[in-house]
Amino acid sequence: MQLATWNVNSLAVRLPQVLDWLAAHPVDALVLQETKLTDDKFPAEQIQAAGYQVAWFGQKTYNGVALLSKQPAQDVVRNIPGLDDDMARVISGTVAGVRVIGGYFPNGQAPDSEKFQYKMRWLQALRNWVRTELAAFPQLVLMGDFNIAPEDRDVYDPVAWAGQIHCTPEERAHFRELVALGLVDAFRLFEQPPKSWSWWDYRNLAFRKNQGLRIDHILVSAALKPQVASCSIDKLPRKNERPSDHAPVLVELRG
DNA sequence: ATGTCACCTGGTAGGTGA
Numbered sequence: 001m002q003l004a005t006w007n008v009n010s011l012a013v014r015l016p017q018v019l020d021w022l023a024a025h026p027v028d029a030l031v032l033q034e035t036k037l038t039d040d041k042f043p044a045e046q047i048q049a050a051g052y053q054v055a056w057f058g059q060k061t062y063n064g065v066a067l068l069s070k071q072p073a074q075d076v077v078r079n080i081p082g083l084d085d086d087m088a089r090v091i092s093g094t095v096a097g098v099r100v101i102g103g104y105f106p107n108g109q110a111p112d113s114e115k116f117q118y119k120m121r122w123l124q125a126l127r128n129w130v131r132t133e134l135a136a137f138p139q140l141v142l143m144g145d146f147n148i149a150p151e152d153r154d155v156y157d158p159v160a161w162a163g164q165i166h167c168t169p170e171e172r173a174h175f176r177e178l179v180a181l182g183l184v185d186a187f188r189l190f191e192q193p194p195k196s197w198s199w200w201d202y203r204n205l206a207f208r209k210n211q212g213l214r215i216d217h218i219l220v221s222a223a224l225k226p227q228v229a230s231c232s233i234d235k236l237p238r239k240n241e242r243p244s245d246h247a248p249v250l251v252e253l254r255g
Numbered sequence: 256a257t258g259t260c261a262c263c264t265g266g267t268a269g270g271t272g273a
Contacts, residue, residue: 009260009261009273010260010261010262012261013260013261034261034273036261036262060262060263061261061262061263061271061272062262062271062272062273107272107273109272109273115272147273201259201273202258202259202260202273203257203258203259203260204257204258204259205257205258206258206259242260245259245260245273
């Protein structure tokens with residue numbers, strides 16, 4: 001089966017691109033971030049017409065996530081249970097026996113900001129919850145826009161970005177702690193092209209200059225690791241007219 | 256060196272977030 005994650009930066013704008021991409025990449029499940037739609041405005045009918053089931057969880061203006069799947073997702077959960085959070089950031093469901101968690105992690109703005117403190121609290125709550133989820137669902141995939149570049153090789157200019165948001169030691173420690181729960185970064189299971197990024201700022205001609213970060217990730221559980229056949233970033237949609245600033249990331253599982 | 260995009264409010268621009 002194939003799974004994918006994509007931060008679309010407004011599904012209202014990017015729905016045609018999502019449907020085009022699914023036609024070319026008919027993955028079994030796709031999680032979306034930054035849909036930026038209230039639930040009453042979610043384009044469920046157009047997605048269903050394209051052959052996908054969908055569960056969604058949004059809010060006005062910001063955030064918003066969705067889980068698209070060929071087979072309907074079972075036991076859908078929205079956000080992190082037990083965390084008091086007014087932002088729509090997580091949607092989970094079981095697809096073909098795999099527990100899929102799609103997340104839009106907080107950006108954090110700047111290391112000295114209140115938003116960074118929220119990011120730290122959110123990451124701690126996520127870790128505690130994923131620990132229990134892994135115990136209940138050994139076959140688990142955690143994917144989405146983590147807003148964390150795990151290592152210097154995930155940053156186009158690690159010197160300039162040292163200590164900046166997405167690259168702080170605190171964020172990187174949280175990433176490692178998530179992995180330490182019993183997950184693996186599927187992208188790094190394979191030889192990858194150098195300078196592989198999943199996000200390029202809209203500003204500064206960053207995509208043309210390939211100045212990006214790898215902040216969108218697919219973590220798979222130890223039980224699934226032997227089944228991982230490939231993992232890649234699809235840069236093509238970033239070349240569209242009116243692209244999202246993020247590219248989709250895909251993983252293929254055998255069996 | 257610089258270079259954006261999407262959304263909101265409230266109004267035909269400015270502010271916010273990323």
